[in-house]
Each structure stands twice: as structure tokens, then as C-alpha cells.
Amino acid sequence: MTDQAIRVEHLVKxxxxxxxxxxxxxxxxxxxxxxxxxxxxxxxxTTIKMLTTLLRPTSGQIRxxxxxxxxxxxxxxxxxxIVFQDPSLDDELTAHxxxxxxxxxxxxxxxxxxxxxxxxxxxxxLWDRRNHLVKTFSGGMKRRxxxxxxxxxxxxxxxxxxxxxxxxxxxxxxxxxYILNLxxxxxxxxxxxxxxxxxxxxxxxxxxxxxxxxxxxxxxxxELKVQTHTxxxxxxxLSLTGRAIREEEASGLDxxxxxxxxxxxx
Amino acid sequence: xLAIYVLxxxxxxxxxxxxxxxIGSLGQPxxxxxALGFGLxxxxxxxxxxxxxxxxxPGVIAQGILFTAIFSGIELVWDRQFGFLxxxxxxxxxxxxxxxxxxxxGATIATMQGMVVFLLTLVxxxxxxxxxxxxxxxxxxxxxxxxxxxxxxxxxxxxEDFQGFQLIMNFLVMPLFFLSGALFPLSGLSPVLxxxxxxxxxxxxxxxxxxxxxxxxxxxxxxxIAVLAGLSVIMLTVGSYxxxxxxx
Ligand SMILES: Nc1ncnc2c1ncn2[C@@H]1O[C@H](COP(=O)(O)OP(=O)(O)OP(=O)(O)O)[C@@H](O)[C@H]1O
Ligand SMILES: [Mg+2]
Numbered sequence: 001m002t003d004q005a006i007r008v009e010h011l012v013k014x015x016x017x018x019x020x021x022x023x024x025x026x027x028x029x030x031x032x033x034x035x036x037x038x039x040x041x042x043x044x045x046t047t048i049k050m051l052t053t054l055l056r057p058t059s060g061q062i063r064x065x066x067x068x069x070x071x072x073x074x075x076x077x078x079x080x081x082i083v084f085q086d087p088s089l090d091d092e093l094t095a096h097x098x099x100x101x102x103x104x105x106x107x108x109x110x111x112x113x114x115x116x117x118x119x120x121x122x123x124x125x126l127w128d129r130r131n132h133l134v135k136t137f138s139g140g141m142k143r144r145x146x147x148x149x150x151x152x153x154x155x156x157x158x159x160x161x162x163x164x165x166x167x168x169x170x171x172x173x174x175x176x177x178y179i180l181n182l183x184x185x186x187x188x189x190x191x192x193x194x195x196x197x198x199x200x201x202x203x204x205x206x207x208x209x210x211x212x213x214x215x216x217x218x219x220x221x222x223e224l225k226v227q228t229h230t231x232x233x234x235x236x237x238l239s240l241t242g243r244a245i246r247e248e249e250a251s252g253l254d255x256x257x258x259x260x261x262x263x264x265x266x
Numbered sequence: 267x268l269a270i271y272v273l274x275x276x277x278x279x280x281x282x283x284x285x286x287x288x289i290g291s292l293g294q295p296x297x298x299x300x301a302l303g304f305g306l307x308x309x310x311x312x313x314x315x316x317x318x319x320x321x322x323x324p325g326v327i328a329q330g331i332l333f334t335a336i337f338s339g340i341e342l343v344w345d346r347q348f349g350f351l352x353x354x355x356x357x358x359x360x361x362x363x364x365x366x367x368x369x370x371x372g373a374t375i376a377t378m379q380g381m382v383v384f385l386l387t388l389v390x391x392x393x394x395x396x397x398x399x400x401x402x403x404x405x406x407x408x409x410x411x412x413x414x415x416x417x418x419x420x421x422x423x424x425x426e427d428f429q430g431f432q433l434i435m436n437f438l439v440m441p442l443f444f445l446s447g448a449l450f451p452l453s454g455l456s457p458v459l460x461x462x463x464x465x466x467x468x469x470x471x472x473x474x475x476x477x478x479x480x481x482x483x484x485x486x487x488x489x490x491i492a493v494l495a496g497l498s499v500i501m502l503t504v505g506s507y508x509x510x511x512x513x514x
Contacts, residue, residue, distance in 0.1 A: 052356050054514055077358040088349035092280045104272045105357040149353075 004063070005030040005157050005189040006051065011060035013046050013213075020046045022213035023060070028191055028206075030156070033183055035204035036193040037237070043213040044193035045085055048161050051191075052082055065156060078106065081150030085161040085193075087142055091135035095126055095145050098134060099152060106153035113152075120148040123178060140171040147178060151188075158182070160192035164199065176203055197233045207233075211241050269359035270367035277338065277371025281378070288382065291334065295326045295383045299390045302449065315451060323384075323392035324475035325448025328410060330383035331376045332468060335411045336439055338372030339418015343425050352514050365509040369415050369502060376411035377404070394479040402487070403478040409494035410471035416501035423508035442468045452484040467497050 006028040013021040021043040028034040036044050049055040051062060053069045053076055062068065067075045089098050096117065103113035121127040124144035134142065143163065150158060160179070164172040180203070182188050194200055200207045201221045208218040217224055217240050221233055228236040238244060281288070303319045310318035345351040354364050381404075421434060445459070446468035455463065463469045474490030477483030483490065 049514070054352065054355060074358040077356055080356075082356055084349060084352055086349050088351075088353040090276065090280075090350045090353075091348075092283060093276065097279065101272050101276060102353070102357075104268055105354065105359055107268065107358075 273367025335414035
């Protein structure tokens, strides 16, 4: 075992000539909470997909707990849990069935599966709703269920791609309490992406600011402020990128997501 | 193995729960049986071809299977757009087992749907000549299901979204059905139509079902089974290849 949970060197991803991730390098120590902060289209999700075996890098090196996601896929997959940016639950199944199937896919023995499902659904306060179909859940409940599901096989690294996007402040706080608590009690390494400044500042021990596929700065929130001679992360970001993190108008991607959600309800 | 079972079970649970889908999908078979069965029945009989309902029933069962199988294969597009596919792709299981589990699940529900349509045809007046071939009938239904679910999955692996869906219905599924001999006998057709039915996989399915239920088969049940089994193996291989290349 190494104490670097994630090691990335000169990682590049090109889509038909368009460079989405452009030569990034960073490390995340075991037990650390690490934030990827960046605007829409910065390359956050693309990076997560490469770290989690869903996309092959165009070039560069990745090590997840010492394993290479392009060659030792199953070892890597066993070692992380993930909450995707877009929901990935089966709506036609109950909360409990979603958990149960996840546990089976990850070969968690049935006795252990049972007790962990109970424990996790209790933590995210969904035990009482376990036999309800997921399609009857609110956005916040679905997120909570995804978090519980992602932790069922006791991963050592937890990836969260914009975990609080679109949730109200109260639900956001509640979610972070679960995550911080898990980080403390189980020493889980947390890698999350966000475009909320205050979320990065409050939750992460270290932050990497990514824009147009490049990491333009990284360090603790304090270091970033000192580096840029600014007094808030907001200003630091502005000074590094020359613009605010998110234009008020919804981006094309956000509109697409909204359309999907409407489709889904059709 | 466990992964195959999980994905199979998931399809099954979804099917059993979608009661409105099951009932809704009985509309077309009823329409065909009533409109064609009773409408064209007298003409069919006068032409010396016997009872049209008995002739039609296996064709309508095959149609129910075809639609359910293609749909459950295409459901992959849905899972890809709305995320559940990603949950399976990051799990420590092979793509091959995901593909096989999904396809077996789809094939199982298509077979169940075929059984439901079969029961419906009994209600409407279909009388199989004997039930001795019931196991054979089920095997044939499963082979048709397997092949067309694999076709649906393969197509879905190549589609990004639902844009192409209407195209597939109009230019693949409908022609497969109407040119399969589900509605008319295969003997005495024009050379062009004969050729078309000979290269239509569903024709072997319909023919096999007819062989099992009313003991009249044009190609011979042995050939029907061989063709369907061979095509299923080919399609599963092709499908697995395309499925393994999906990126999300
Ligand atoms: N499969 C793909 N094919 C082509 N381009 C892609 C693909 N996936 C992502 N991109 C492009 O790569 C860039 C980075 O996308 P990515 O999803 O990583 O951004 P992000 O930082 O996660 O943004 P957001 O905050 O909107 O989620 C975008 O310009 C996007 O359009
Ligand atoms: Mg993203």
C-alpha cells in the first residue's frame, strides 16, 4: 500500500482533436479531502471518468491505490465508490433493491450486505423508505441513496462529481455532514468536484482549480489566497482565470441535463 | 456469474412491475387476431387453407416476442442516457457478463410476453392441435427472444440517443414482422417474396412456432431451431463486441 491514494501524471484526454483534459498532474493523499474546482466544461467529469475506468486517457499515467485503471480495472473498481454527476439509480427498483444489487455486483457476502445496508440507509435516513420505488424520491433523497450505495462495498476512495448540484442549502449541509463524518471515522479519501467556492473552501483540505482542461493553481484555500494576494477564494479564482466561475445563464450542458430530466418524467 | 444473475433479475423485476406495459402491449395482438382473424378468416377458409385463427396465432405470438425483445434490448439506450448503465460499468465485473445478463433478462421477459400472448390467443379461440410440443414451443420462443434481444442490444450499443428509434421501428421491426409469413402462408409466394422470407430470421421463428402448435412447418422445425440458435450465437458475439466499446 502507498499513502498516495491518487497519483496523476501528465494526464491528457482528447475527443476528436478537442482537448478536454490538458496535461494535468496532481496527488491526493490517503484520508485527504480534495476538491476539483472549476466552471462548466473545465474537464472535471472527464477527469473523474478516467480515474474510475470509464474512459481511457489519451496519454499520461494514473494510479489509484497504486493500481492502473487501464490495466488493473477490477482492482481499481473494487477500491473506489462513486456518485456520478447525473443520477445513476434504477428508478423502477426500490431503495433496498438498488443497494442489494450493488452489494451483489461487488460480491459483498450476504450477511455483511444485510447489516451494511441497514447501517448505511440509517445514516442517510432512508431506512423507513427502503421499500419505496426510487422514482417516488426527491432529488435530495436520490443523492443520499447514491451516497449510501457508493459506500456499501467499503471503498477506500470516494469520488463525488458535483454531489450537491441543484440541492437546497439544508440538504447540502446534511450531505456534507455524512461525508465528513465518514472521512473521519473510516479514513476514506474523498475526491469531489464542485463549482461552489464556499463548498471547496469549507470542505476540502486541498483544492485544485481547473479551467479549460488545465490545473491553473492548487493548494489549500489559504495558499491560493496568498498566492493571488486576495482575501477570498472568489477573488482568487477571478484573478487566476480572469472571470467569475459561472455565468448566470445556464450553459448548454445544464440545459441538456434539464431536458433529460423532463424527458424522464415524460 | 453473480453479475449475470443480478442483471437478469433486474430486468425481470422491472417487467413484472410494469403492469401497464404488459397490458398495453396486448393491444396489437388483440387487434390482429380480431381484425385479421375474423375479418380474413372466411376468405382464408374458402381458399382451402383451413382455420385462419389457428394459422395466425403463432404469428401473433411471434410478433409479441419480437416487439418485447427489441424493446428490452433498446432499453440500453435509456440506461445509458439516464445513468444506470454507468453504475454497472464501474462495478468490478466484465463487460461480457453485463451484456449477457442484460440479454438473458430481456430474452426471459420476451418469452414470458410470448406466453401471455399465447394465453390470450386461447381465450380468443385458438386451439393448438396438441400440447405435447409445449416444451419445444417454449424453447422456440426463447430462441426467438434471445436473438432479437441481442439485435436490440447491438443496435442500442451503436445509438447515442432515441433519434434513430423511429427509423428502426419503421425500417426494421415492421418489415421483419410483415414479411415473416406471420400473416400469410410461405408456400406459393412470388420468387422475390420467397427470397425475402428465406432471409428473414423471424420467418424461421414463426415457422417453428407453427410447427410446434399446429404441426405445420414450411422449413422444418430442425432447420428453424438451427437457424435461430446459430444466429443468436452470432448476434451475441457481435453485440458483446459493440457493447464493450461503449463509452459514457
Ligand atoms: N464524449 C465526449 N465527446 C466530446 N466532447 C466531450 C465528451 N465528453 C466531454 N466533452 C467535452 O469536454 C469538455 C469537458 O467536459 P466535462 O464534462 O469534463 O466538464 P465538467 O468540468 O465536468 O463540466 P460541468 O461542470 O458542466 O459538469 C467539455 O467541453 C465537453 O463538451
Ligand atoms: Mg461535470
